[in-house]
Amino acid sequence: MSVTIKDVAKKAGVSPSTVSRVIAEHPRISAKTSRKVREVMDELGYHPNMMAKSLVSKTTKTIGVILPRPAEELLLNFFFYEFMRGVMAQLTRAGYDLLMAGGNNEREELETVTRLVRGGRIDGLLLLYSRIADPIIAFLHKEKVPFVLIGRSLDYENVLSVDNDNVQAAYDATKHLIAQGQRRIGFVSGPTHLAMTQDRLAGYTKALAEAGLPFKQGWVVEGEFLLESGYRAMASIMSQPEPPTALVVIDDFVAFGVLKGLAELGFRVPQDVAIVSFNNIALAELTMPPITSVDIGTYQLGYTASQMLLSTILQEQIQPRQLIPHRLVIRESSLRTFFPV
Amino acid sequence: MSVTIKDVAKKAGVSPSTVSRVIAEHPRISAKTSRKVREVMDELGYHPNMMAKSLVSKTTKTIGVILPRPAEELLLNFFFYEFMRGVMAQLTRAGYDLLMAGGNNEREELETVTRLVRGGRIDGLLLLYSRIADPIIAFLHKEKVPFVLIGRSLDYENVLSVDNDNVQAAYDATKHLIAQGQRRIGFVSGPTHLAMTQDRLAGYTKALAEAGLPFKQGWVVEGEFLLESGYRAMASIMSQPEPPTALVVIDDFVAFGVLKGLAELGFRVPQDVAIVSFNNIALAELTMPPITSVDIGTYQLGYTASQMLLSTILQEQIQPRQLIPHRLVIRESSLRTFFPV
DNA sequence: GCGGATAAGTAAAACGTTTGCACAACCAGA
DNA sequence: TCTGGTTGTGCAAACGTTTTACTTATCCGC
Missing domain, CATH: 3.40.50.2300 (Response regulator)
Known part of the structure; x- marks a missing residue:
C-alpha cells in the first residue's frame, strides 16, 4: 500500500540495505548514491514505517x-x-x-x-x-x-x-507574611501523602518556629487540590474563636476557593486575612485581589x-x-x- | 531479551500461532489449550510487543x-x-x-x-x-x-x-441582555478567520435584528483571545459619544480584560455596563462581579x-x-x- | 602485474507478531 | 465403510525495517 524502502530501492536501482543506510547516514555510502536515493525518496514521498523501525531497533522515540x-x-x-x-x-x-x-x-x-x-x-x-x-x-x-x-x-x-525546594519556598512565603507583621498564620494544605505537601508544611512550621510564633493544629486544614477544598476550609478555619489573620495556601486553585469562602464569610482580603499561595498560574493576577504566589517555574x-x-x-x-x-x-x-x- | 510469543509456545507445548490465537480469542481454540496457554503467559509474565503487532495489523490503538x-x-x-x-x-x-x-x-x-x-x-x-x-x-x-x-x-x-451551535449560543446570550432591558449592546470579538468567531457574531446580529435594535459598527471590536485584547477594546469602544450599556464578549479570558478596562474608566458592572461571555471557565464565578457566561460543555x-x-x-x-x-x-x-x- | 588493503554495495537473517492454507482427527449421516 | 463437514492445530509467509557477514570493484605500493 504505502511506499516502502523496497520501492525506493527498486526505483533507485540499489538494494534495500543501501536505502536504509542512506537514511541512517552511514559513512560507507557514496555521495552519488546518497543523492540519487534521496531524490527517489522525495519523488515517491517515502516515509519510514515507525513500527518496523521500532521492532528491530527496540527504540520508539x-x-x-x-x-x-x-x-x-x-x-x-x-x-x-x-x-x-x-x-x-x-x-x-x-x-x-x-x-x-x-x-x-x-x-x-x-x-x-x-x-x-x-x-x-x-x-x-x-x-x-x-x-x-x-x-x-x-x-x-x-x-x-x-x-x-x-x-x-x-x-x-x-x-x-x-x-x-518546597521547604524553602514555603519558608519564604511564610516569612513574607511575618515581615508584613502577621502573627496568626494558618495553612491550607493538600493531601498529606504527597511529598510536596509535606515539604511545604515543613517550611511553614520552620518559619513559624524561627519567628517564635505559635503553631496551632486548628489553623492547619488538610484538603485536596480543588477549589471546593479551599472554600470548605474557610468554614472550619475561620469559625474558631481566634481565627488566623493570614493564610499560606498550598495551590493557587485552592486559593481561589479560599477567596470565595472568605468573601462569603465577610472577610476582606488582605485587610482581614492576608494570603500567599503557590504555583503562580496565569490567573493568580486576575483575581480580586490579585494573589501573591510562589512561582515554581x-x-x-x-x-x-x-x-x-x-x-x-x-x-x-x-x-x-x-x-x-x-x-x-x-x-x-x-x-x-x-x-x- | 523480553519474553515472546515463542517462549510461551515452547513452554506450553504448542505453536506460536496457537498462542496468538489464544490472545485473539479465536473461536477455534479449545478451552483446554486456551487455559493452558494463559497459565503459561501469566507464569512467564508475557506482554505482547506492540510494534510487531502494529507492523502486521496496520493498527496502533x-x-x-x-x-x-x-x-x-x-x-x-x-x-x-x-x-x-x-x-x-x-x-x-x-x-x-x-x-x-x-x-x-x-x-x-x-x-x-x-x-x-x-x-x-x-x-x-x-x-x-x-x-x-x-x-x-x-x-x-x-x-x-x-x-x-x-x-x-x-x-x-x-x-x-x-x-x-455558536450562532444560537450568541443569540441566547444577546437575548438575555435584551430581556434585561438593554438596548445598546456591543460585541467584543475574536480573530475573524475562525469559524467560531463568525458564528457568534452572526448570533449576536440576529438577536439585535429580531428585537429591532441598532447594529453599530463602532460597537463591534475585533481582537484576539487575550486579556489585553479586552482591555484595549474598552478604550476604543467606551470613548464614543454614545457607548453601549451592555457587551457580549467572545471569551471569558477576554472578559477579564474588559472588566479591568471598565473599572479603570470608571464604569461599574453591571450598573453602567452589563456583560455576558463564553466558555464558563472556573474563574468566571470568582471575578468581581462574577461573569455570566455560556457553558459550552x-x-x-x-x-x-x-x-x-x-x-x-x-x-x-x-x-x-x-x-x-x-x-x-x-x-x-x-x-x-x-x-x- | 600482483597482493592486499579499502571502499561501496548486496544478500539474507532477524525483530515478534498475524493469518491463509493445509491437514489430522473426529463425528454424523447414508 | 465411505463421504463430507467441523474442530483444533501447525507451517510458513508476510509486515518493513536494520544489520551482520559477505562479495565485488578499485586502488596503491612495490
Whole structure:
C-alpha cells in the first residue's frame, strides 16, 4: 500500500540495505548514491514505517506520561498545561513524541505502565507525582526503565527527579507574611501523602518556629487540590474563636476557593486575612485581589525533566536530582499596607 | 531479551500461532489449550510487543492530537485541560492511547502530521481548531485518514466535526441582555478567520435584528483571545459619544480584560455596563462581579470527539457532525436588577 | 602485474507478531 | 465403510525495517 524502502530501492536501482543506510547516514555510502536515493525518496514521498523501525531497533522515540487519576485530576489543572508546554518544547526539539495514557485506579494505572513498557511502546517515562510506596516506581525501578519523577521519591534513593525546594519556598512565603507583621498564620494544605505537601508544611512550621510564633493544629486544614477544598476550609478555619489573620495556601486553585469562602464569610482580603499561595498560574493576577504566589517555574520543571529523561535514554551522564529555583511574586493579597481605591 | 510469543509456545507445548490465537480469542481454540496457554503467559509474565503487532495489523490503538502552536496557545489554554479530560476518559475506556505532537510553525506542523500518518504511528487524529485553507485538513482529507475536527471546516463538506451551535449560543446570550432591558449592546470579538468567531457574531446580529435594535459598527471590536485584547477594546469602544450599556464578549479570558478596562474608566458592572461571555471557565464565578457566561460543555466536546473518531476507525456508521448543547449560566455581571451589598 | 588493503554495495537473517492454507482427527449421516 | 463437514492445530509467509557477514570493484605500493 504505502511506499516502502523496497520501492525506493527498486526505483533507485540499489538494494534495500543501501536505502536504509542512506537514511541512517552511514559513512560507507557514496555521495552519488546518497543523492540519487534521496531524490527517489522525495519523488515517491517515502516515509519510514515507525513500527518496523521500532521492532528491530527496540527504540520508539516516544516518551510516556502517565496521567494522574480522577482524584488528582484537578491537582495539575493549569499547572499541567504549563508543565506540558515545557515538556513539548524539549521533546519537539529532540524529535521525540509524547504518549499520554491513563487508568482509573491504581491497578489499571500499573497495568498501563506495564503494557507500555513491556510492549516496547516507549523509551522512557515521566511521572507527575510521587506517592508513598508507589508500585509504579517500584516496577520501573526493578525493570530499569528510564524515568524521571516530578517531586521526590519517598522510598528510593537515586531516583532521577526534578523538584522545587518546597521547604524553602514555603519558608519564604511564610516569612513574607511575618515581615508584613502577621502573627496568626494558618495553612491550607493538600493531601498529606504527597511529598510536596509535606515539604511545604515543613517550611511553614520552620518559619513559624524561627519567628517564635505559635503553631496551632486548628489553623492547619488538610484538603485536596480543588477549589471546593479551599472554600470548605474557610468554614472550619475561620469559625474558631481566634481565627488566623493570614493564610499560606498550598495551590493557587485552592486559593481561589479560599477567596470565595472568605468573601462569603465577610472577610476582606488582605485587610482581614492576608494570603500567599503557590504555583503562580496565569490567573493568580486576575483575581480580586490579585494573589501573591510562589512561582515554581512550572515550564522549567517540564523542560528540565524531559531533558534529563532524554539524557538518560542516550546514556549520558547527568546529575540525578535537579532543583528548579522558585520566586515569590508579591501582589495585593498579602500586603497589609494595601488599601483599595 | 523480553519474553515472546515463542517462549510461551515452547513452554506450553504448542505453536506460536496457537498462542496468538489464544490472545485473539479465536473461536477455534479449545478451552483446554486456551487455559493452558494463559497459565503459561501469566507464569512467564508475557506482554505482547506492540510494534510487531502494529507492523502486521496496520493498527496502533493510538490516536494523535496536534498541539496548537504558540500563537494560538492562549486561546485553548483553559479549554485544553478540560477538553483533554474528556478525550482521555473516552480513550481509556476504549483501550486507546494518545499521542501528542507539536511543531513550531505551519510547515513543521504539517511535517509532523505526515510523519505520524505515513509512519503508521496513529489510527486517527483529533484537530483542535480550524483555520481557513488549513493544509493539514487538506492532507488528511486526501489521504483518507480518520480525523475529527473541533469546530467546523470552512473549506470542506462532510468533515467529521464536533461543535457548539455558536450562532444560537450568541443569540441566547444577546437575548438575555435584551430581556434585561438593554438596548445598546456591543460585541467584543475574536480573530475573524475562525469559524467560531463568525458564528457568534452572526448570533449576536440576529438577536439585535429580531428585537429591532441598532447594529453599530463602532460597537463591534475585533481582537484576539487575550486579556489585553479586552482591555484595549474598552478604550476604543467606551470613548464614543454614545457607548453601549451592555457587551457580549467572545471569551471569558477576554472578559477579564474588559472588566479591568471598565473599572479603570470608571464604569461599574453591571450598573453602567452589563456583560455576558463564553466558555464558563472556573474563574468566571470568582471575578468581581462574577461573569455570566455560556457553558459550552468543554469536557463533552472532548469526549464526543474521541467517540466519533473511534467509531470512524471501527467503520461504524456515525453522524458526521455533532452539536454539544450549551447553557447560559447567569451571574451578576449581566443583571440590571443587581445591587451590590 | 600482483597482493592486499579499502571502499561501496548486496544478500539474507532477524525483530515478534498475524493469518491463509493445509491437514489430522473426529463425528454424523447414508 | 465411505463421504463430507467441523474442530483444533501447525507451517510458513508476510509486515518493513536494520544489520551482520559477505562479495565485488578499485586502488596503491612495490
